[in-house]
Amino acid sequence: MTTDPSFEQGARASGWDVPADLEKDPATVPGVGGSPSVPVPAELRTRIEAHMALYPDPKSAAIPALHAAQQLHGWCSPEAIEQAACVMGVTPAYLDSVATFYDMLDTEPVGRHAIYVCTNISCSLCGADDLYAAIRDAAGDDEEFNVRAFECLGACDIAPMASVDGVYVGPLSLDDVPRLLEEVRAGREVLAEKQLARRLVADPHANSREFPEHPVQSATTSAPAETHPANSGEEQP
């Protein structure tokens, strides 16, 4: 059904058929016990240390640290993982074990713009497989894009949908695909009128009064376009 690399290996337990490298030096924490330290960009160090301070056990900051390193390097490269490990005081292998487990942490180089297309059951019933194929085709071999078939993104009410650099848009039709990619390329807001942030709840009993416009979450960066023309005409369902 899908040829996405993340599904080809089947299960999450990847790497079982890769032989262990017995020649490799034992894992060490960068900068500890005589092993060479790694230069870490100051901003990354500050961010990771701020996360570590939030938890009784600083190790809890593994995912936030990897997120931060990925944001800086574009993916969880060996260099990115070494830097995060150096700040956290753990072995790079430990963070590697964490990074390989989670879908949003990329252990291979990827495009700058993440387009996750939900292809799970609800979206698939509404045509997500065709949508995914269309977006993949349209993106072609443009290395700017990281188009992936993703598991349920928790937005089945706007099926079929996609998360474009973290912004949920839907329901998408095949006709939306060219505009979607064009707006991502141009760095504009993506399909403003189809963003989840502007959607009213479906339950007709929920709102006792009319709220013709969705309360735009103006304080967040994800939905800034209060003045966007497409945002003005939305009626309560």
Next chain:
Amino acid sequence: MTETLLFKDIDEPGLSTLGVYEGRGGYGALRKALQMGPEDVLSELEASALRGRGGAGFQMGKKVSFLPKGAIDKYLVCNADESEPGTFKDRELMQKIPHMLIEGIVIASYAAGASRSFIYIRGEYVLQADILDLALQEAREAGYIGEDILGSGHSLSLVVHRGAGAYICGEETGLLDSLEGKRGNPRLKPPFPANQGLYQGPTLINNVETLSTVPAIIEMGGAEYAKLGTETSTGTKLVSVSGHVRRPGNYEIVLGTSSREIIYGLAGGPPEGREVKCWFPGGSSSPVLTAADLDVPYDFDSMAKAGTMLGSGAIIVVDDSTPILDVAMKVAKFYRHESCGKCTPCREGTNWTVKMLERIDSGEATPMDLDIMASVQEHIIGNCLCVLGDAMAMPIGSMIAKFRGEFEAHMEAARLGAPAGVYAEAH
């Protein structure tokens, strides 16, 4: 019957900010709770008989009472890793009324004696996590989170922790490992999290919707809340309806409402000219029901009696234009991808189920394969550390039992080289 406790005027502009939330009486329940004392808050929660809204349906008050008493470090973790396919109710609550969740967390931590709390939110929910972070900052500045909350002597810290995309982290012990900075592998139970959870300390884990209901219970009183719904399924529930329906979305219903009323009345039923073929009542992990079960009341016990479960309250409707094999394949592939690989029955069982379904589609299967596949499902159930494997085995098993004829027809047609898409019509 309609009753809106959680969704009341939820689209009010600015409701995600403290000012608007306080303007409609927000954090009043917290003030009331702090005057009652932790024991009384706990007894109100027990009186409400509120059952967990995350999937297992365990009574929240009981869960709180399981935590050991005394001066030890206790933790409260809010499970916001909503990844069960078809579920999107917590997203709506966190995005639109985040302070209700924070208020619920403070009240629950007061009852449980927890001094540190965490919201584990799935990494994909970027907007919702940003909103929670802002709300948390406001709550901290207003003194609802921090040292000596409103002069009560109760202190609580709260951290919004973003995950990074893994279904298994919605399983409570997988979530705890992930929150400790490890791979999200589930743990052996017992010990249960109430005794040994986060950082080996006693931990209360509850779903977003469960905790968001707590302020309403304190405000109206547990006994009054228990009058809503049925005797064993009290209160209101958010239901996420998706798939082949005309008005997909979140609806707040009183537990015990007929399923037909939800699927047809609220969500508009399947598109013109189509009929319900099967539906998942509680996310893709629940055994499927058919059109014959539409009049089953939507509550925990009625669903259990019908051989399925209410789960997270996610109804996925499949209409008669869809081959059952496609549904089974999607479900099986999802669980294969999400299996953490720790337990053999789950890792291998999900993989082999996908392979056998693919055999049916390629025309290489025989009717005996259906029996083998059904027995694979039976061997997964109850034999793993967590229920991820069961979550595939139960719906697949129910599909084989209820749509055996269609599987066989598909098999036969594929063997004869018929074009795809004729199987549904054949049945």
